[in-house]
Amino acid sequence: MATDNAATETITTAKKNKGTNQIAVRNYNEKLILQLIRKHVSLTKADATRETGLSPNAVSVIFRSLEDGNLLIKEDAIRGRRGQPSIPMSLNPDAAYFLGLKIGRRSLELIVVDFVGNTLNHIQENHEFPLPDASVAFVASAMSDLLAKCKISKTDIVGLGVAMPFELWHWTEEFGAPREKMEVWKTADLKAELSKVVDCPILIENDGTAACNAELVFGTEHDKQDFIYFFVGTIIGGGIVLNESVFRGREGTAGGFGPMPIPGKNHQSERLVDQASLFVLERMIAEQGGDPRSIYGDATGWTEYGEIVNEWVKMTARGLAYATVSSLSIIDFEAVIIDGNFPEFIRDQIVRETSEQIDELDLQGIRKPEFIPGSCGNLARAQGAASLTLSETYAINQNTLLRS
Secondary structure, X not given: OOOHHHHHHHHHOHHHOOOOOOHHHHHHHHHHHXXXXXXXXXXXXXXXXXXXXXXXXXXXXXHHHHHHOOOEEEXXXXXXXXXXXXXXXXEOHHHOEEXXXXXXXXXXXXXXXXXXXXXXXXXXXXXXXXXXXXXXXXXXXXXXXXXXXXOOXXXXXXXXXXXXXXXXXXXXXXXXXXXXHHHHHHOOOHHHHHOOOOOOOEEEEEHHHHHHHHHHHHOOOOOOOOEEEEEEOOOOEEEEEEOOEEOOOOOOOOXXXXXXXXXXXXXXXXXXXXXXXXXXXXXXHHHOOOOHHHHHOOOHHHHHOXXXXXXXXXXXXXXXXXXXXXXXXXXXXXXXXXXXXXXXXHHHHHHHHHHHHHOOOOOOOOOOOEEEEOOOHHXXXXXXXXXXXXXXXXXXXXXXXXXX
16 A cells, blocks of 8 residues: 555646545545546546556456446447457446536526536526526526426436626626626625525636636547636636646636736737727627627627628737737746637637737747637536536546645
């Protein structure tokens, strides 16, 4: 059996996916195996042994425990190799279900996600601005219909996660909300009110941080361990990932890039939020006599106002390029992932443009990161909300381990 010192050393090198054979941290090892299988889609016991450094016996015990707990299912045996056929294990989609509520400045969204991360169904309702009572009423009215469509019951739900901007009473002018009505958020006890309509644990997270968690847990286009995540919504937000875990920060708003100062017109300082947010595009469209609400449906508005959109894309990419350089001066992130509430072709255009614009800036002393399109799109915040309980219950937070 490993010594206490060996366990400590293993945990501090958790970024390398190393486990420990001590029974005292068996729960950690189970989460580690689940996390590796989520990353690789399926894994054999031999693969898990190599990846974790655990003994073959310890891995066998964990696999058996997770299978008995209905969290893992067997795949078809791999034949044609020496010895006995290997049997990969994968996550059981029906092991658990999670509800996610996105409270956005322009819409509410309720989503159901299975254990693998598949979105089973979602319901959206648009509004001019969000209010607590309306948000709770939306959940009460939409949940039964949503679960019925997914053919699951309330008792199947492990938890409800809520993704919403913190301190919603701020930045009301930017998206045209009446400040006096938004002040109600200061005293609203959303968790207490939601507990009256849902009978499961409730977690509340900043919407940008939640979207970042969705990219980390459900993203399929990369295997990065440290990255910047930008989500361009009505007001830009995001998050940061360190050691394959979302770093929340002291107030839960780490990676809230909106207030970050960047160069503006006439060499004056502006905030990133004033360049790389959808409310900026809304104003640009309205100034030309168009309907700004058209960008919140299908791709029609984005193509109808193509010239205005292209101008906004360049401005957004410029802001993101400056924000990236500022962030890289603190931590050498290996990648920048960009997503938002827009069609895929706009997302890809912003990613390309940001990568090109950063080449025009002074990169002395830093290395240009890889720019990657996000995986979740406009569902990122709702999926991120659903991922909160999943991460809390079945995943490892490497940052918490390292602090410990």
